[in-house]
Amino acid sequence: MSEPGESTDRVITPVPRITMQAFCESAEVAAVIEAASRDRRMQKAHSRVQMGGATAAVEAFRNAPTPNVIVVEIGAGRPNPLSALDSLAEVCDAGTKVVVVGHVNDILLYREFIRRGVSDYLIAPIDPVATIAAISDLFTDPSAEPLGRTIAVVGAKGGVGTSTLAHNIAWSVARDFGTATVIADLDIAFGTAGLNFNQDPPQGVAEAVFAPERVDANFVDRLLSKCTDNLSLLAAPATLDRPTDFAEGTFDGVIDVLRGSVPCIVLDMPHAWSAWCRRLLIGADEIVVVAAPDLASLRNARNLFELLRSARPHDRAPRLLLNGVGMPKRPEIAVAEFAKALDAPVAAAVPFDPALFGTAANNGQMLAEVQPGSKVTEILSELAGGLTGRPEARRGRVNPLQPLLDRLTRRKAS
Structure with missing residues (x-):
């Protein structure tokens, strides 16, 4: 009852x-x-x-x-x-x-x-x-594993660090909370997840979307590249040999398989607006909108929030993540003013830290591998906890050598 x-x-x-x-x-x-x-x-x-x-x-x-x-x-x-x-x-x-x-x-x-x-x-x-x-x-097998949670990370505009933050959120979910996680790079033509995780898998998401009739649990599992014990990557080919104007439901099969296989799936959304992008975004369980503290981001974020509130009336509102806050000599919209104009709280404000982000990008590392105890790492860990319903990370159980061990695991896997 x-x-x-x-x-x-x-x-x-x-x-x-x-x-x-x-x-x-x-x-x-x-x-x-x-x-x-x-x-x-x-x-x-x-x-x-x-x-x-x-x-x-x-x-x-x-x-x-x-x-x-x-x-x-x-x-x-x-x-x-x-x-x-x-x-x-x-x-x-x-x-x-x-x-x-x-x-x-x-x-x-x-x-x-x-x-x-x-x-x-x-x-x-x-x-x-x-x-x-x-x-x-009525149609769910009571003995089946709970359905995996999808977290879509989308940028209010290009160049705001959406992919970098999506990858690090997935990393934090997997490491800080011990949750098996897949990061799916959906920017087929220009995806950077392979670079950020220092991986060059021969197969990835393209094989699934260009051959949907082959998609099942075993097929998708073969496409995943292991990053750490709890984190796997569904990489984008980042090539221009085929167009990416997919039909609206192209990704439904692979997402359904992932939801039935792992507890958490982070979708690194491309900065595009197509029928399939809209469908994946609206269908996600949690949404993170990444923005810079500027006027273009504010306008685009407002449009996104209005659409998502209308299309998802029974879901939690998207979470706003401001990135690159506090850049010297750059005029910015204050965090409080940004939130007020959007009529939404700022879930996280990531400070401007070019040395940390640049080192991680050039080395193919996660931010926590470069500076395990940095403020940025703590902010993203807290956000990851909120997205998965567990606000407190098990920091006391994390081995201080874990970033190094994860790095070695990735080298061995590749």
């Missing part, structure tokens, strides 16, 4: 390609289900919402096949809710799942519903996220 206000911190598995029809008695429940059907996690499902409750459902399917899921609201004033459900059962095809939205928190009634084959019982008032989770759970 699903209670209203359930925790939404867990990653909800996107609902597969199903048909769903809802029959509501109240405008409030209908509005919630309509909102849920427009959510990013329901984009593959074909949904329809209408009024009339169980009576309308029975009439609708008396001479028609039933969908994969029927959601039916049974109001508190109905004298015999079980008889309404029994009438619906007479017209339901085998395999159709029924979710009841009720207004009575009664465990005996719930048990009777379940005994009659109801898949779930939601107690009104319901909310969109709990509704999505209930429908998703």
Whole structure:
């Protein structure tokens, strides 16, 4: 029995390609289900919402096949809710799942519903996220591993250090929190993850997107390049032999495989705006927008935030990461003013440190390998913890020689 206000911190598995029809008695429940059907996690499902409750459902399917899921609201004033459900059962095809939205928190009634084959019982008032989770759970194997969390890192403009920060966030998630992580470099033509991790893998993400029919867990696993014990790289070829104007759903297969294989996937998004970029960004579980403290970044970040707030009404707002703050002699928009103009807090402000960033880039190292205890490293570790739901890094357990050991591991792997 699903209670209203359930925790939404867990990653909800996107609902597969199903048909769903809802029959509501109240405008409030209908509005919630309509909102849920427009959510990013329901984009593959074909949904329809209408009024009339169980009576309308029975009439609708008396001479028609039933969908994969029927959601039916049974109001508190109905004298015999079980008889309404029994009438619906007479017209339901085998395999159709029924979710009841009720207004009575009664465990005996719930048990009777379940005994009659109801898949779930939601107690009104319901909310969109709990509704999505209930429908998703109908098609999720309870014995399967929890779905991996996707973190999309996107730049408000070019040249703000998006890729460098994406790679270091993934590194921090893997090292500071011991979480198996994949960094996916999605800038097919100009990606820099291979350089930043000092890797030159013969295969990578291009093999997956140019041959989607081959994508499965074993195939994707062969494309990954091991960076450390907990961090793997899905590299971009960084060549110009083929254009990258992919179809909207080109990356769906490889992302689905990764989500089913590892707890965390960091998407290094290219600075582009195409149908597939928009789809990946909106579909991510967490979004980091990287910006410089200047006017162009502010304008573009505002546009991104407005679009993402509209397209993801039931998700956490994107996190704003200001990079290169405090460059000498450069006029800047103050951090507080940037946040005020954007109407969003600054999740992290990374100070200008050209020596640290330049050394790491030229050596193919992560920032923590160059200066393990630097302020920048601590800032990114805290951000990584927030993105994964664990704000405190296990710094006390980190071996001070770990950056060197990780470096040796990468050399051996390459």
